Amino acid sequence: MLQDKNPQLTPVSSLGEFGLIKHLTENISLKQKSSEMGVGDDAAILNPEGKKILISTDILAEGVHFNLGYVPLKHLGYKAVVVNLSDIAAMNAEPAQILVSVAASNRFPVEAFEEIYAGIDLACKHYKVDLVGGDTTSSNAGLILSVTAIGFSETEKIVKRSGAKPNDLLVVTGDLGGAYFGLQILEREHSVFLANPNMQPEMEGYEYILERQLKPEARTDVRKTLDELGVQPTSMIDVSDGLASEILHLSDQSGVGFRLYEEKIPLDPQTISTADEFNLNPVMAALNGGEDYELLFTIAAGDFDKIKNHPDFSIIGHATETPDNYLVARGSEELVKLTAQGWDAYLNK
Amino acid sequence: MLQDKNPQLTPVSSLGEFGLIKHLTENISLKQKSSEMGVGDDAAILNPEGKKILISTDILAEGVHFNLGYVPLKHLGYKAVVVNLSDIAAMNAEPAQILVSVAASNRFPVEAFEEIYAGIDLACKHYKVDLVGGDTTSSNAGLILSVTAIGFSETEKIVKRSGAKPNDLLVVTGDLGGAYFGLQILEREHSVFLANPNMQPEMEGYEYILERQLKPEARTDVRKTLDELGVQPTSMIDVSDGLASEILHLSDQSGVGFRLYEEKIPLDPQTISTADEFNLNPVMAALNGGEDYELLFTIAAGDFDKIKNHPDFSIIGHATETPDNYLVARGSEELVKLTAQGWDAYLNK
Numbered sequence A, B: 001m002l003q004d005k006n007p008q009l010t011p012v013s014s015l016g017e018f019g020l021i022k023h024l025t026e027n028i029s030l031k032q033k034s035s036e037m038g039v040g041d042d043a044a045i046l047n048p049e050g051k052k053i054l055i056s057t058d059i060l061a062e063g064v065h066f067n068l069g070y071v072p073l074k075h076l077g078y079k080a081v082v083v084n085l086s087d088i089a090a091m092n093a094e095p096a097q098i099l100v101s102v103a104a105s106n107r108f109p110v111e112a113f114e115e116i117y118a119g120i121d122l123a124c125k126h127y128k129v130d131l132v133g134g135d136t137t138s139s140n141a142g143l144i145l146s147v148t149a150i151g152f153s154e155t156e157k158i159v160k161r162s163g164a165k166p167n168d169l170l171v172v173t174g175d176l177g178g179a180y181f182g183l184q185i186l187e188r189e190h191s192v193f194l195a196n197p198n199m200q201p202e203m204e205g206y207e208y209i210l211e212r213q214l215k216p217e218a219r220t221d222v223r224k225t226l227d228e229l230g231v232q233p234t235s236m237i238d239v240s241d242g243l244a245s246e247i248l249h250l251s252d253q254s255g256v257g258f259r260l261y262e263e264k265i266p267l268d269p270q271t272i273s274t275a276d277e278f279n280l281n282p283v284m285a286a287l288n289g290g291e292d293y294e295l296l297f298t299i300a301a302g303d304f305d306k307i308k309n310h311p312d313f314s315i316i317g318h319a320t321e322t323p324d325n326y327l328v329a330r331g332s333e334e335l336v337k338l339t340a341q342g343w344d345a346y347l348n349k
Helices: A016-025 A073-089 A110-127 A178-195 A207-214 A222-229 A243-254 A269-277 A282-288 A301-307 B016-025 B073-089 B110-127 B178-195 B207-214 B222-229 B243-254 B269-277 B282-288 B301-307
Strands: A035-037 A044-046 A052-061 A094-104 A130-138 A143-153 A169-173 A235-238 A257-261 A295-299 A313-320 A325-328 A335-337 B035-037 B044-046 B052-061 B094-104 B130-138 B143-153 B169-173 B235-238 B257-261 B295-299 B313-320 B325-328 B335-337
Touching: A016 A110, A016 A130, A035 A130, A044 A094, A044 A130, A052 A073, A052 B094, A052 B143, A073 A094, A073 A110, A073 A143, A073 A235, A094 A110, A094 B052, A094 B143, A110 A130, A143 B052, A143 B094, A143 B143, A169 A301, A178 A207, A178 A269, A178 A282, A207 A269, A235 A243, A243 A257, A243 A282, A243 A295, A243 A325, A269 A282, A295 A301, A301 A313, B016 B110, B016 B130, B035 B130, B044 B094, B044 B130, B052 B073, B073 B094, B073 B110, B073 B143, B073 B235, B094 B110, B110 B130, B169 B301, B178 B207, B178 B269, B178 B282, B207 B269, B235 B243, B243 B257, B243 B282, B243 B295, B243 B325, B269 B282, B295 B301, B301 B313
Parallel strands: A052 B130, A094 A130, A130 B052, A257 A325, B094 B130, B257 B325
Antiparallel strands: A035 A044, A044 B052, A052 A143, A052 B044, A094 A143, A169 A295, A169 A313, A235 A295, A257 A313, A325 A335, B035 B044, B052 B143, B094 B143, B169 B295, B169 B313, B235 B295, B257 B313, B325 B335
């Protein structure tokens, strides 16, 4: 981690607050047609171009959401953006702008801010969103990132959590549980390093799950795929806290129940082999691990043929009339009641 | 300050993150026509109703922007909203929604969050804006509030910092320097209290300046007043860092200079008498104190007659062709070059 004990590093006080913001944002160019004016005035000006606005905000705190012992600052900046874009994607909308605020204690020099903003910039370029505002401040301790994301959509395309109907199919993108095991590897190697700083961390063979944890991606591509397939989901949410917790949200807000089939839950081979190594059940990581940032949605049963052969979508269950939620155990008829043991910023302290 | 050492107080972990958000937002009702859906999904849905979107974010950190030794949590919640609405007002737009994120260490019980949200709710009611999103998290230390404000305006009404022309008149609302002296009183009485906890703080006779510091208001009313007077400002900014700093922003972004007349700067009698008591110049507090949240704007010289008799507006100077900025000293022709010594979150550490 960057520490300002190094005399070559630049204390933030040498630039001041305005100087720091100016320094970090001077190379920004706006790409979105809806971004009329960005950083530099009292507020940014956006042009909705006749569409509805989707807006969401998430705050990430050091020691709660990330450990700078093994999370590079650039990855952190990237992930902070992704987490928020994922919320816009979960409304089936197109993300267009972000605002980023950073509170950091004076142990973070200008170079640390530069790393965070390099990650933010990379995410902006990758997702074609514009950074249009933000704020920086010093703080008493630690590092906190607060990101607000804005997206746009035609009214008829927006998908809420509340639209699932009985017999709708439950679909998830990509695979689940990888981010959880990526974190286990990072924590294991960090402990080894703390015990013996001469040990090199063993990261080989864990590339995929490490990337799932350190550099997750938001599924902003799904909107276009669904559009091409001619499918409009009836409800949608992103998988940030684990499949179980998200299913319960859809259940609660749609007033339906769900049957989830254990054998249908998509798992990457690396997730399975690492789970094996830790003597853990990979399904538990998919259900309760969180941070996969895939999309979970429901579609009308009549849309089955449109998506059944798509390699990125897994049909993992269906909605029921009764509001209870069950996991159907692999290779049996046994029903296990789903409960939310998802990741919780408070319970994990 | 609320501490969770008191057994009657409720630790946040007893509710969990979702429980806390639900608890804090369960009584919210949306008032704005543009608020289509608020808290409870992945993102809020807003309807721009054909207007442009103005968006701004500000972050407040304990020990930097506020001291909980003398700032009640309810006032803090109120002020965090006001500071952000002020940015929307400074674009001559109408604020409509806010999103609020709070990071707090586990020394803050549920009751502390309730107090903060009571202040936020009060501000929402007063300014008729809707709380449509947010996030809460635990943090390693201290309390951090991050607020994003959204406003709307017809394109032709929006006022940027960049439109001032030579000979435009420089106008400020209300009076300046009060918030600075309110803070001096709070700090003085807090020191007295720390030295002797049996001493009662002496707040009598300082009501106005204390309110300016603890419960400032955003000048969201000015848009309507200007509209009624038939005046469209050419540039505008809010006075958050002090008059000098804001004038330099307008100067820089408009490419003009300003002459500011010391004797025209509006000061409340309580600001003047308290300055006297502290043996300080009240004009210096107006120039560099900050946190007054008044609006500073320029108007075409031809609009002079429209505003000259308005009791809330003071004409304090004018724009010049040359880009230098000067204070014209009281009762003399002496020119003092204006420099930004405004409040800075880093330099004040």
